[in-house]
Amino acid sequence: MVQSSVLGFPRIGANRELKKTTEAYWQGKVSSEELFxxxxxxxxxxxxxxxxxxxxxIASNDxxxxxxxxxxxxxxxxxxERYSKYNLAPIDTFFAMGRGLQxxxxxxxxxxxxxxxxxxxxxxxxxxxxxxxFSHSTQFKLNGQKPVDEYLEAKALGVETRPVLLGPVxxxxxxxxxxxxxxxxPLSLLEKLLPVYAEILKKLGEAGATSVxxxxxxxxxxxxxxxxxAFKTAYDFLGTQSxxxxxxxxxxxxxxxxxxxxxKNLPVSSFHFDFVRNPEQLDDVISILSDKxxxxxxxxxxxxxxxxxxxxxxxxxxxxxxxxxADRVTVATSSSLLHTPVDLESEKKLDPVIKDWFAFAxxxxxxxxxxxxxxxxxxxxxxxxxxxxxxxxxxSSSLTNNKTVQERVGAxxxxxxxxxxxxxxxxxxxxxxxxxxxxTTTIGSxxxxxxxxxNRNKFVKGTITPEEYEQxxxxxIETVIRFQEEIGLDVLVHGEPERNDMVQYFGEQxxxxxxxxxxxxxxxxxxxxxxxxxxxxLSRPKPxxxxxxxxxxxxxxxxxxxxxxxxxxxxxxxxxxxxxDQRTQAMxxxxxxxxxxxxxxxxxxxxxxxxxxxxxxxxxxxAGDERTAYLQWAAESFRISTCGVQNSxxxxxxxxxxxxxxxxxxxxxxxxxxxxxxxxxxxxxxxxFLNYPNHIGLGLFDIHSPRVPSxxxxxxxxxxxxxSYPAEKFWVNPDCGxxxxxxxxxxxxxxxxxxxxxxxxxxxxxK
Ligand code: MET
Ligand SMILES: [Zn+2]
Numbered sequence: 001m002v003q004s005s006v007l008g009f010p011r012i013g014a015n016r017e018l019k020k021t022t023e024a025y026w027q028g029k030v031s032s033e034e035l036f037x038x039x040x041x042x043x044x045x046x047x048x049x050x051x052x053x054x055x056x057x058i059a060s061n062d063x064x065x066x067x068x069x070x071x072x073x074x075x076x077x078x079x080x081e082r083y084s085k086y087n088l089a090p091i092d093t094f095f096a097m098g099r100g101l102q103x104x105x106x107x108x109x110x111x112x113x114x115x116x117x118x119x120x121x122x123x124x125x126x127x128x129x130x131x132x133x134f135s136h137s138t139q140f141k142l143n144g145q146k147p148v149d150e151y152l153e154a155k156a157l158g159v160e161t162r163p164v165l166l167g168p169v170x171x172x173x174x175x176x177x178x179x180x181x182x183x184x185x186p187l188s189l190l191e192k193l194l195p196v197y198a199e200i201l202k203k204l205g206e207a208g209a210t211s212v213x214x215x216x217x218x219x220x221x222x223x224x225x226x227x228x229x230a231f232k233t234a235y236d237f238l239g240t241q242s243x244x245x246x247x248x249x250x251x252x253x254x255x256x257x258x259x260x261x262x263x264k265n266l267p268v269s270s271f272h273f274d275f276v277r278n279p280e281q282l283d284d285v286i287s288i289l290s291d292k293x294x295x296x297x298x299x300x301x302x303x304x305x306x307x308x309x310x311x312x313x314x315x316x317x318x319x320x321x322x323x324x325x326a327d328r329v330t331v332a333t334s335s336s337l338l339h340t341p342v343d344l345e346s347e348k349k350l351d352p353v354i355k356d357w358f359a360f361a362x363x364x365x366x367x368x369x370x371x372x373x374x375x376x377x378x379x380x381x382x383x384x385x386x387x388x389x390x391x392x393x394x395x396s397s398s399l400t401n402n403k404t405v406q407e408r409v410g411a412x413x414x415x416x417x418x419x420x421x422x423x424x425x426x427x428x429x430x431x432x433x434x435x436x437x438x439x440t441t442t443i444g445s446x447x448x449x450x451x452x453x454x455n456r457n458k459f460v461k462g463t464i465t466p467e468e469y470e471q472x473x474x475x476x477i478e479t480v481i482r483f484q485e486e487i488g489l490d491v492l493v494h495g496e497p498e499r500n501d502m503v504q505y506f507g508e509q510x511x512x513x514x515x516x517x518x519x520x521x522x523x524x525x526x527x528x529x530x531x532x533x534x535x536x537x538l539s540r541p542k543p544x545x546x547x548x549x550x551x552x553x554x555x556x557x558x559x560x561x562x563x564x565x566x567x568x569x570x571x572x573x574x575x576x577x578x579x580x581d582q583r584t585q586a587m588x589x590x591x592x593x594x595x596x597x598x599x600x601x602x603x604x605x606x607x608x609x610x611x612x613x614x615x616x617x618x619x620x621x622x623a624g625d626e627r628t629a630y631l632q633w634a635a636e637s638f639r640i641s642t643c644g645v646q647n648s649x650x651x652x653x654x655x656x657x658x659x660x661x662x663x664x665x666x667x668x669x670x671x672x673x674x675x676x677x678x679x680x681x682x683x684x685x686x687x688x689f690l691n692y693p694n695h696i697g698l699g700l701f702d703i704h705s706p707r708v709p710s711x712x713x714x715x716x717x718x719x720x721x722x723x724s725y726p727a728e729k730f731w732v733n734p735d736c737g738x739x740x741x742x743x744x745x746x747x748x749x750x751x752x753x754x755x756x757x758x759x760x761x762x763x764x765x766x767k
Pocket of ligand 1: 320443444445502563611613654656736738739
């Protein structure tokens, strides 16, 4: 029998139970016991679901209350002193590291005030992990034993699992040196870290685990020699400890071929590779297996929602079996299913024709089992037949093709992606805005209050009329406008109250998209997104955002910035088609957005921001032709969206939560960009932006945290930046939109920020 394996299951719960309970815990409404209970229920549910489906290898320790990388930092005691010094309960230290904590002193407890650790995109996905942060004083030791506890918890339920942990080389490589230890090379800590890994593996062995999955996703990146060499050091050590479970070394999201030398001859029992992304690596990876090593073949996509093509997957697995024998091959998901929604069955509103093309996590679990059965010669002919029918119906469906759109994309020429004049000339034309030095602005969204959500739901359900809803939205816009006027912001926004999500809102107005009701996927912590699904060719039947921006502009004499989501971000934060290349989908979106930008301008909105926070995340993981091509079409699609305007119209763009390369941003030729910066605090980062030719706002406070930075803190930050950064290019803004924040902290933070900008304006006026 060929075995089946799932590398990890979504942990948010079928009804987002995790989010509800974690947020209630943060608000002090439920106890930690209640929180732990809900975590336990979700885990039990997930394990049982997989066991009932017939999966042979089920993961444990794939659960986390915030992030699995942060779990490891806690487990290994990589806790910077600024968190540990408060002696909080472990779960509170954990959350403080993930999201910061600010608490007034009480009679029994001291005040707490600490910012979060940096949060970064997980490879090329929209999941964010909390970056491990090391200093010279980091003392690795076991702090609790979460993987063991969860293994035993599953065992007690009658489910034998394979615990999963991020492997040591990836854990260190994905981390960084803390501010006080900038000369520290994370990988230099390997020798210190390995004994602690060995200790937890040994404990797992003692608890009865026969195998563990160690994820080493950095193997799909370009690695220097030192990092390549670290695999040998790490696994020669971990793979030869007596009493430790057998190791499956797993990679995903790309090809491992350029790094094969680094993992050849390692004493591990098994390798897992992603054959959804890179089926062509099969022969090469098989060639490094020793006689006893087994192969876990990732053939069901952990990153998308399309139904698996059983014929194709079976063919690949059979090819592997021909070389290795059936007892040495496992059928697996390509990666953890963390990146897919939980259950397609919850979707009652989807067009049944389209629904038949999809598989969510629960369905993917079943797919794995069917493929394994098929290969083992069990009779699954009914499933195979239904699958083949669904695949061929989608391929020939009229729902996916729009000739007009295809022709318009075919007619794209260079002129479409060039502003009429270069930046210096545009800057002159944009003096009409009469902005002060250090102009202040925000990134677009303001707090999405309960009131907003309630009214939106009423509107969706039809219990209030479109007119009533519009009135409600206008009232919200007015509140946001008045507040910004009051504190003296320079470029105002309408606050985006009408948007449930920055991609979904536009997707819903673009033909070719479809939507789920329960298709939530974790983005970070308790923040989940519901990516819309690109099913067919994309076009915009009518304006999407003009009404709200025009209303906002009509009630103020200050400049209001129109807000749009860029083509790359729309693409990246959707589930894309797998039958058309990404460039084509980006171009279709670019043309739809170009019409929108031009409509905004014609309606009198002369400052327009097109957000591209996902630009970096889309970058192919390895240098090479694919990456060069991506950078080219990504920038081109942004410029197609934004280059149809007058020189005097000011185009802004915004980027967040990724390590940005100024060259990628430069290619967009936006007049002003705002980038996340508050947690970077790294002089190297700012120096990279020194030569950025256009204007730039470095984010001054973390919007993921309720913490309010003081006026003095803003002053210190700005002063530090201005030590090297040219004043005339510098905009003042937060890291990102404020939609996840409450009004109280928003008011205080923005007021302090604006006051600080005014302070520097005065200082510079005297110069
Ligand atoms: C993740 S980037 C968000 C940009 C958007 N305009 C907002 O303010 O929410
Ligand atoms: Zn942002």
